[in-house]
Amino acid sequence: MRRAGAPDKAQDWPSAACFGRPMHNACATPLRWGLVGPGKIAQRFADALSAVPGSRLAAVQGGRPSHAEAFAAHWPAAVHHELAALLADPGVDAIYIATPHQAHAAIALAALDAGKPVLCEKPLAATAAQAQAVVGRTAERGVFLMEALWSRFLPSWQQLRAWLEAGEIGSVHTIQGTFCFRLPYDAGSRLYAPALAGGVLLDIGVYAFSLAQWVMSAQGERAFGGFDVSGVLAPSGVDLHVAAQLHWPGGAVAQFVIGFDASADNACRIHGQRGTITLHPNFWESTRVTLQRRGEPERTLELPLRHNGFEYQIEAAAACIAAGQHENAAIPHAHTLAVAELSDAMRRRLGVRYPFE
Missing domain, CATH: 3.40.50.720 (NAD(P)-binding Rossmann-like Domain)
Structure with missing residues (x-):
């Protein structure tokens, strides 16, 4: 590392x-x-x-x-x-x-x-x-x-993981981020259509929750411990705006605001015992990451994409297929299922229902 x-x-x-x-x-x-x-x-x-x-x-x-x-x-x-x-x-x-x-x-x-x-x-x-x-x-x-x-295969996310595993900021206690942009309501858009599984949780919330999961798994926290959620529904009944707080058994929390109804800086900050790591905007496609340790000069790395960012996941999938693997260790099936279960639970609490459920 x-x-x-x-x-x-x-x-x-x-x-x-x-x-x-x-x-x-x-x-x-x-x-x-x-x-x-x-x-x-x-x-x-x-x-x-x-x-x-x-x-x-x-x-x-x-x-x-x-x-x-x-x-x-x-x-x-x-x-x-x-x-x-x-x-x-x-x-x-x-x-x-x-x-x-x-x-x-x-x-x-x-x-x-x-x-x-x-x-x-x-x-x-x-x-x-x-x-x-x-x-x-x-x-x-x-x-x-x-x-x-x-996103998990991007150089910036890999650098974040390396700093976490090296203990650069100590134990993580708080993760804070936003993923918000203005998307005027359009009943014909797939993002607002219940029949097409629209809403912010499935479309962009997965980035936030997966990032939190990626961070916490680096320090051995293998499962979400619980959550609080509030939100606003679109006229079609899908989730338009969500404020979520995730909890882990060790005491760490992640706080995210996700929405189609507002703008935000869309950075993500990971706070630990000895400092903070920031994935600069937009965190899901960031090419810039900063390590700020208490009492030390901050260190910012510029990690540009080799092409458009999708090349890394294609390479990872191709290598695993060639090796006869059934899953990739960077995004194992257990992680995918845990986020799916979390999204389901949040939608139920918010009152979102899809016609095919």
Whole structure:
């Protein structure tokens, strides 16, 4: 692990793909990807493939054939009009799922049944029960599955973890952050639609809760101990604004405000016995991290992305698939399930219900 005083270059990380260290071209395992859901986030994934040696986009499938064809015209790939055809394609080695949340679980189950490794956009599923079903299926089939929580693989998040594991700020007692932006209400938007598993908890809350989980697991806290939550619902009934406090058995707390109705600085600060680590805005994609130890000059590292940030998770997934792993140690299935259960519990307390539950 890299400690304070070590070189400030992101490329000094060792190659340890299945834990999630940025590999910087260390992983050249050939992998042909099939993409389901050719929308905005899928554009970023396709672009990132150009920065991963050996990986390429092989095929695309979407609910609207015209969208899939337009996507493939920009990012050259075969087009399948049916999911079954994509999953049966011998030229596809692994599946990336980027559909709206409510469809994630069904597509992941079908892909695993077809023997195709899966990288699924966060959240893995719309409910904890769905997530449990998907994780159970990957164990049955012996096929790789990973929630595409790309932030955990970024150089800044890896540096944060290294400082925590090195004890640079001592035991963590408080985590504080925001993830807020203005998104005018639109009943037709997937983010406001109950049928599409809309709301802030699933769409952006997962980043906050997963960061807190990532921080606390570095000091041996393996489970959430409890939570307090309050919020405001949108006219459609999904969660619009959430203030949450998480508790751990050891006494640490995490406080987050998450919303589609306001702006915030969107940094995250981790306070410990001997200092503070700050992931600068926006914390989920930050390239800047600061260590401030009591009585010492602060140390800020600039850790730019090699491409657009998605390359690291693609490399990590490819390396695990090549090694015959069923999960990635940086985002294990247990972490995915714990956040899904937390989100479920918060939605129930706020009064959010999805029609498919």
